[in-house]
Amino acid sequence: MASNKSARIFCVNTHEYMDVPLGTTLYEIYNQLKPGDITEVANAKVNNIVTDLDYAIFSNKDVEFQGMTCASGMRTYGRSLFFVLSKAVKDLFPGGVIINETMTASGAYCKLEIGQELTDDIIQKLRGQMKTIIDNDFPFVKVTAHTDNAVQLFQQHNHISKVKLLTCHKKLYTTYYLLDGEPDYYYGPLLRSTGQLKVYGLERYNDGLLLRMPQINNPSQLLPFIKQDKMLDIIKEQKEWQKIIGISTIGELNELCRNKRDAINIINVSEALQEKKIAKIAENIKNKSSVRLVLIAGPSSSGKTTFSKRLSIQLVAEGIRPVAISMDDYFVDREHTPLDENGEYDFESVYALDIEHLQRDLKALFDGQQVELPKFDFTTGKSLPSGNKLKIDDKTVIIMEGIHGLNPELTKNIPAEMKYKVFVSALTTIQLDYHNFIPTSDNRLLRRIVRDYKYRNYSAEETISRWSSVIAGENKWIVPFQEEADVMFNSALLFELAGLRTQALPLLEMVPESAPEYSEANRLRNFLNYILPIKIDGLPPTSLLREFMGGSTFHY
Template structure:
């Protein structure tokens, strides 16, 4: 019998196995012990299920729930089990995963036509637990695409069926849990028995599927009612209904019919209307509002939003002045460091709070101040020669990640501020059971901008992204509900536009680079979109901040 050689990163050793040995068999033979149960593996920097059989020499790293791809495998499998349970308890109800919120996933039972009761949740959980205890395997089968489309349609999964039809493939893969078929963008766990912790609770008018904490698997995240965030998610849902686009499949239909221009025009008009409404709210407050704070995570479009808001405030007779919190960084040698000893530019302490507040108070008192400019090359703050003095109808727009943090404005009264939180909350889903992560949307934006304007490769952006996300979770998202209003900078059409720009950049990541795992995942994700041209995107669009062609100066 022929044998193949594998290098296991977990054991730091080379091992030999008969050709066709599965990853599950190898993990058991090597007695791989991780923080949690082994759920998959990274094989030559590609994610594989434990059923994958080795027939060539491979570089293998077994992963568990502490790995981002292990988390994704767990969540997909958990959603499948929840879908199967809902299908059993409520055969005629459509189960849909809408968006991520409160460190979980908001789900709807469409067609229930009444409020979800505690007994409903008890029945669903009881069915889920029975499926988990039975340890039923998730079976992946390749079948003729037309048969897969028919099967999905019969189960009421019209969005999945539509996407399968559009791909134009002879054969497609479906996962089966007993006789129930489904498809997920990515890999699953070997069986239902691998799911050992989850939660299911009422949340607004639906359900919140709770998942374990990544570093403390036996604990679930605390349920937080993000009222303002949920409201903006509902607004995006309304916008999707206005455009009749809620999934990749329905967006693809517009592209295939050469009607993408309609989507672009309406999406941009909805943005302009919303920004005008926010400007009207600020104006209605009168001269008491001295400073508008605009905050949000990386690649959310804060800069362009601030400029467009300034235009709308000017329409209302106000004179806006733009200020960036980045110019108030402390000198490099005074920047705090993280636990790895690296500069933590996203910590609040990286901002000279005292100096920032001193200048604000001086401006509010009618004094003239010399505005600073931070030189990122030298790591020093200096004067840029620009002075500012606020008159009666003047207003400051301050853009920076810490705008919602109560520790930023130590000397400014709350009634003198208006806070806006901005993020790119993706408005469409892949299908009924697969939402699109807002973080993926922002990563693609940032990758394109980094490549076009900062000289960074895709691998560089991907490598930095976990650190960026960690900073956001610590310094930005905990304060988002402090906003007076939230704004969604994403557009329904944008991922189909980003596809053309992102794919060539992602393909520069080589197989021997660790970032290949993520680039491959993103390329697979983008493959579902039919491309949309950016020709009709106006020069004032928030998307132009990343693609280029903006009429604003940055």
């Protein structure tokens, strides 16, 4: 039993109890225990809350050390690496600004604003300065201060986006970090020092910089480079519109949401912009007279179903008769579903679909024959005849929506000119501040938590527990094909996190501290608490957000 001068910790990694003097840091404990399952420690969970390794123990705790091979550890690595890049920019270009815009499949896409054109020489200088900072093994020094003092500090360093964020956050104290005297603020822990950043890259991409990141399954190797030009074009277009209305960060959104009239206006304008883009896609389909099959793909909770319904309405307005065929009805019988590496059914695999049956039906329909569509019974796991017979004419366009819509294997026997491919994703373009982007996967996870509870009776804990396998399936079966799309549609609404907040927070608070999912729920709660709520009473009944929050006039 621990004395009044010590505390007892339980190390989850080694399943050992250990008495430590009060004030002992996690890093000191890690060096004593040396858990064999971690080669390079990034952070730790204390009672299932992620923290940095300088955290000091003053009472009994459960402690789990985390390396780079988990999502939380890689987020810590990414934040620390970006801080080094930001410091390099400040060292070489005082007054310059680096913006961490979004995460791509290869790393963080950043925009550099230094008043001159980005050249290879500038990139080489930044690489050299980053190497110097890393070689010096500077510590990331954590500072806790009154928020008013932190705001003044960031004002002095011209971090205006952080000033706006912290001013709205209303917390008494704020924790920030110093790197060789340069302050910065992140909504998660950093590594102990720059010397831990051994694998990274910096190169030109599009009209910005790509900060290359390690692979989560093999941190000694960089993520492979995957071109995502179409995705970046959509993000760039959205950000240009955001500049016009003056909302690039959560701090700016919070300022606007304080005024009810402005909040209603941003909802109306955001919805109108989406409808305009859907109408344009319908017009493009009409102008390609050879198109008979519209394939809509996208990751989980991207809003594919509502998009397909709204596109159908716009197609009717263009004089086209849309007919929806559900890809989910073409699942193979459950016992024929392929297994994943853990021996579990892999429902995310394209081979969980009866591809031959689907191709046979599509060919028959385009040849003018009548087809009886299948119906998959999810209770019995069997594909059954539906009794629904379909025959189409030259004015009919088939709409198929599903995660595998862009996979060439699915429709390889259909001529390319007959297909129009749409990729739908919630590309969150608003940022917490210029150095903290909001992962698109967080936006989709919050959507799914709200929807699963409302319509499927799943708790937030259950939804979070499945999320890592969902992401793994997307990276394997969806992301590699997204650039195959004829067009990308961004389903994220500028105001939606402020709308989701009210429904998501109570669900996240229900996740018990003892659950492994508590750390992720806590991270999402902390993130949502930066955002002021917005009422969605005036949200249109056909809004894409209604698919998740309820009140839609569409039938799902």
